[in-house]
Amino acid sequence: GAGVSQSPRYKVAKRGQDVALRCDPISGHVSLFWYQQALGQGPEFLTYFQNEAQLDKSGLPSDRFFAERPEGSVSTLKIQRTQQEDSAVYLCASSSDRVGGYGYTFGSGTRLTVV
Amino acid sequence: GNSVTQMEGPVTLSEEAFLTINCTYTATGYPSLFWYVQYPGEGLQLLLKATKADDKGSNKGFEATYRKETTSFHLEKGSVQVSDSAVYFCALTLNTDKLIFGTGTRLQVFP
Numbered sequence: 768g769a770g771v772s773q774s775p776r777y778k779v780a781k782r783g784q785d786v787a788l789r790c791d792p793i794s795g796h797v798s799l800f801w802y803q804q805a806l807g808q809g810p811e812f813l814t815y816f817q818n819e820a821q822l823d824k825s826g827l828p829s830d831r832f833f834a835e836r837p838e839g840s841v842s843t844l845k846i847q848r849t850q851q852e853d854s855a856v857y858l859c860a861s862s863s864d865r866v867g868g869y870g871y872t873f874g875s876g877t878r879l880t881v882v
Numbered sequence: 883g884n885s886v887t888q889m890e891g892p893v894t895l896s897e898e899a900f901l902t903i904n905c906t907y908t909a910t911g912y913p914s915l916f917w918y919v920q921y922p923g924e925g926l927q928l929l930l931k932a933t934k935a936d937d938k939g940s941n942k943g944f945e946a947t948y949r950k951e952t953t954s955f956h957l958e959k960g961s962v963q964v965s966d967s968a969v970y971f972c973a974l975t976l977n978t979d980k981l982i983f984g985t986g987t988r989l990q991v992f993p
Contacts, residue, residue, distance in 0.1 A: 771925070800980070809886075809971050809983030810926070823980065858925065871981070873918075873925035 769793075771874035773859050779880045780849045788844045788877045792861030799842050800871065801834055802858040810858055816842060849881045884909045886972050888984035895962055895991050903957040903987045905946075905972035913974035915939075915948050915955040916981065920969045929957075929970070962991045 772791040780786050792799050798817055802810035803826075812826040818839040827834070831850075836842040846853055856878045860871040889904040907913065917929040917939070930939030935950035944959045955972060972984040 802981075807985070809973075809985045810981070811983070812980040815980060826980070860926075871926075871928065873927070875923070875925045 771859055771861050771872050773857075773874035773877050775877060776875065777878050777880075779882060782850060782881055783848050784881075785845065785847045786849055786879065788846075788857050788879070790842045790844070790859030790861075790874060792840065792842070792859070793863075793872055794840075796861035796863050796872075798862040798864060799836060800860045800862075801842070801844050802860065803828075804856040804858055804876070806855070813844070813857075846879075849879075851881050854879055854881045884913070884974065884976060884982050886974055886982055886984035888970075888972050888987050891969075891986070891988035893987060893989045895989070897964055897991055897993050898961045899991075901957070901959040901962045901966075901989065903970055903972075903989070905955045905957065905984060907953050907955065907972075907974050909953075909974055909976060911976050913976050915946070916973045916975070917944070917946055917955070917957050918971040918973060918983075920971065920986070922968070926971065962989070964991045964993055967991045 774789045801813040804810040814834045815823040816836045831847045833845045856876040858876045860873045862871050885908045887906050914933045916931045918926045919929045920926050930941040932939040932948035938947045946955050946957045969986045969988050971986045973981045
């Protein structure tokens, strides 16, 4: 596609509910990143894929967070047993470079509100 | 650790005013530096970048110079427009794939 597509744009979850956030990167982009952006803050790194391999998951805040990219294209970020502190905008970015930061394209994000 | 510090906003200017948004960084090694812009309801967009000391990144009238001696990468524009109203993020990467962002600075430009 022309850009990085994320769905849904908005998600309201009751505390304790599981959620799944989807990212469709630009076709052919090797690298895919997930970031979490709390209100009034800058994005914070969660995890990184190169094709289907998850090379870095050091930013995932707890074992309730899980990400996958099974075929090296679409990625899903799953949050189990959501808590209020999970409320944030979740950003996905993709890049054609194997070393990121030199041409990320970001999606518009999914705003998650946990009530 | 590696980090980015930006001036707090909002920065409020009249159209055609001169803009400076300060950014300083702390890094082990030699980072690449970036400015990203986030317009309301949109994703982050790369505005400009610089990959080594003394490089100047520029785009859409914005400029920033990589100053190793002061560990800074201040964003400047000579004459802002209402359409420049957005949140601006300074960021760095140490070639480890992940970007480290500052907290963002909101710019509001009034006619």
